[in-house]
Amino acid sequence: MPKKLITELIRSYETIIIHRHVRPDPDALGSQGALKQIIQHSFPEKNVYAVGQDDPAYTFLLEMDKIPDDIFQGALIIICDTANTGRIDDERYQLGEKMIKIDHHPNVDSYGDVEWVDTHASSTSELIYEWYREATEYGFQMTKEAARLLYAGIVGDTGRFLFPSTTEKTFAYVRELVRYDFDRESLYEEMYRVKENVARLKGHILQTFTLTDSGASFIKLTKDDLDKFGITALETGQIVGTLGEIDGIVAWAIFVEEEDNIRVRLRSKGPVINKIAAKYNGGGHPLASGATIKHWDEAESVKKDIEAACRDYLNNK
Incomplete structure (x- = not known):
């Protein structure tokens, strides 16, 4: 089972470097x-790092570690929430000794020595908590900061529990996470606070x-607009998500x-769009994806x- 292999590898390595996708959510x-x-709380003697580019909008959640190349030598690399290698933030993941992939996106790009991909999970944060519940048998311990981060990840990827990906399991795990003493009110405020200029752009x-x-529906934002x-x-x-509530x-x-x-930035209320995103150097979920074009x-x-996806969807409803 991938979860057990993940636990065994984490326990066996002294240096563990954790990555995620570019443009993080x-x-x-x-x-x-x-x-x-x-990992760090459970095994203080291990060297554990989170790497990638900092996003100023999300530093209230997590700030990245800055480490030199030589730290990667002989390290265990864990990639979270990233469907394909082209979207992994910090290409130095290739310098590690062994690699684990943990993700809930469709498995477009199979990579890593151990892969745990579950597309039925609401989020990769949900998967991390699922792994943790089994890993407690081997000495792994939760902290209130880890609970805060997992809660934020689940809330973000379920659209505050409104998306169809939210399941009975999701609610069961959240019920356990909120027992830890973190400030949910402050977390929501940070996650959903809107600055004046962003509000005006929405208008x-x-x-x-x-x-x-x-x-x-389509919106074009040029550099002049920004x-x-x-x-x-x-x-x-x-x-x-500004257009999501429009009938x-x-x-x-x-x-x-x-x-x-x-x-x-692609979003949908029904048509599958991640295959479209994949055509244009991107990917993601069936209803929420991203891509990149040159011109x-x-x-x-x-x-x-x-438009073709929308027509097919409406014709087959």
Whole structure:
């Protein structure tokens, strides 16, 4: 069983380095940070690191460790919440001795010496807690900080328990996590606080979005738009759900111009979109994905694919 193998490998290595995907969300950071906390608290003699690029919007959850290349030599590498190797943050994962993959996305890219992929789980944070419950037999211990991080990851990836991925198991695990003494009110405030400039950008989106007959909606944000509202491309993750409550919208894409490419944020209420994302250097969940294109001409191709998916979905309902 993967969970037992994961436990055995963690116990056998002195240096453990934990990665997650680029452009992290609460689940990526929650699973990564909680795993680090659990291992470090349970076995203080081990060297445990969480690596990747810091996201200023999420430093209230976790800040990354800065380590030199030589630390990777002979280390156990654990990759959380990352479907394919192209999205692993910090390419030095390749310098490690052994690798574990823990994920709940569709297994597009099989990698690692041990893989635990469960697409029925609400989040990778849920999987980390599931692993922990069995690992207690081998001396692993929870902390309130690890519980906070796992709770944040589950809340983030279930849309505050509203998404269909939320199961009876999800609620059972959350019930156990909230027994630990962390400040849920403060956590929610940090996760869902909206700055004035982000709120104004949401207003702009609500005024300018387009809607096709098939139920597809699109938003284009150029660098000039971002400058106008004083927002970075990274921060646009806070506005991706803005169109979700509008009646008639079935799936939508937000195109965000960056320095060297165009980020595509995809969301859906039914049509499967992760296969579309995979065509454009991306991936993700069936209803929530991301992709990257190089030129605005490619955006038209993405739009056509989304419209086709929406039509198929509506015709087969």
